[in-house]
Amino acid sequence: MKLTKITACIIFMGATFISCSSDTDDGSSDTGTDTVVVDVEQSNFVSGVSITTVPCTLSDGTVTDCYQIETTGAATDHQMGPWCPDNIADDATAGGIWLEGGVVYDVDGAFVQNMATFYNDNTWLMYDANGDIYTTDTEQECIDAANPNVGTAYQNFCVECLPSYITNLTTTWVIPVTPVLDVTYNFATGPGGPMGGTTGPSTRGIALNGIEFSAPAPVSNILAAYTLAPFDDAGGHINVNQGYHYHAATGISTEIAQADLHSGLIGYAMDGHGIYGRLDSNGDAPTDLDECLGHYDDTRGYHYHVDEAGANNFINCLKGAYAL
Incomplete structure (x- = not known):
């Protein structure tokens, strides 16, 4: 790690007086201190x-x-995914996370099953009679469902875009x-x-x-389409144009x-x-x-x-x- 110290000094000859000042973190000057700049x-x-x-x-x-x-x-330093669980009986290892109101929630089967209660909206029903969760299965479905103007075509789908979609x-x-x-x-x-x-x-x-530390995910747009686009446990998910990117730092x-x-x-x-x-x-x-x-x-x-x-x-x- 390279450290650079920036110090501005004024020296008056004929008298022993040295005045040194430097920029502080808010851009002001702070007499008698050095400012460390780390490359x-x-x-x-x-x-x-x-x-x-x-x-x-x-x-x-x-x-x-x-x-x-x-x-x-x-990402090459950790696993990407999973994002969407397959069934409402699945535990947290089968899915990712969701960020809501400052809280991190596990997207397990129970979370998906409880969406109508969680958002107080009975339109949410993301699984069939067998408890299987509706999930995007192809690259084209990933692209279509990620469109905020998707309409009702993918309503109540869990959107999961896979690493295999971004090889080039x-x-x-x-x-x-x-x-x-x-x-x-x-x-x-x-x-x-x-x-x-x-x-x-x-x-x-x-x-x-x-990997990009991205702008906040457009959660309101995602939910308005009655879709869920979870993040994996590392706080990331995939957009085919953007690649894998993070919306939260979770320590992974x-x-x-x-x-x-x-x-x-x-x-x-x-x-x-x-x-x-x-x-x-x-x-x-x-x-x-x-x-x-x-x-x-x-x-x-x-x-x-x-x-x-x-x-x-x-x-x-x-x-x-x-x-x-």
Whole structure:
């Protein structure tokens, strides 16, 4: 891990006076302290993630080096799935999870059986007389059912898109090697933008296995179509255009432990600042996070802590400049 200390000093000759100041995590100056900036460390990513150094321009105009990160859109450090149980008698090992109201629920057979009560809507009935759950079985059904305007064709279906549907997909991300604190950037709504001004990308960051930390899943749209698109136990699911991507951090993807009991590194935000787990080794969450869910310490510099898994969220905004 490369640490860069940035210190601005004014020295008046003829008198012994040295004044040093540096940027703090909120962009202000703090006399007498150094600001630690931690570069993105290429070796933190799992084997198989392709990383090259490319020139880039950041949103604040900085011309610098970035890492271009390419993956196949599939996780290699843990199993993907399962998502949908087959029958209402199945236990939690047969299905994934659902995020609702800040809570993580196991999508087992009983959860599917109880959907009408859970959402107080008798339209929900996702299984037949034998208790078998209606599930998408083909790639085309996956594509059709994932369309928010699907109508009634897949009403009461559990949508399960399989890794075999994304064998030819390549996903590319570009993040600055050295983070640059800047204004606060709110995330764009929807994949790909629009960006500009203080609006950044919609993608929150990249896990250490190269998988996207995605924007919140459109749960309201999914439920409005009377479909259920569960996440697997790692907080991810598959879209054939996007590949496998996460909507929650559940502690399954690669995490790098910290020597000082701080929560582990799980990835990098699109501005290059580290994203760490929510809880430290004692099970405590930080209490001094800013509006983006970030703060500063002398070991990791400015960094983020991921939101609770049930929140369908990772971080709230970016404090640093992102690659254009």
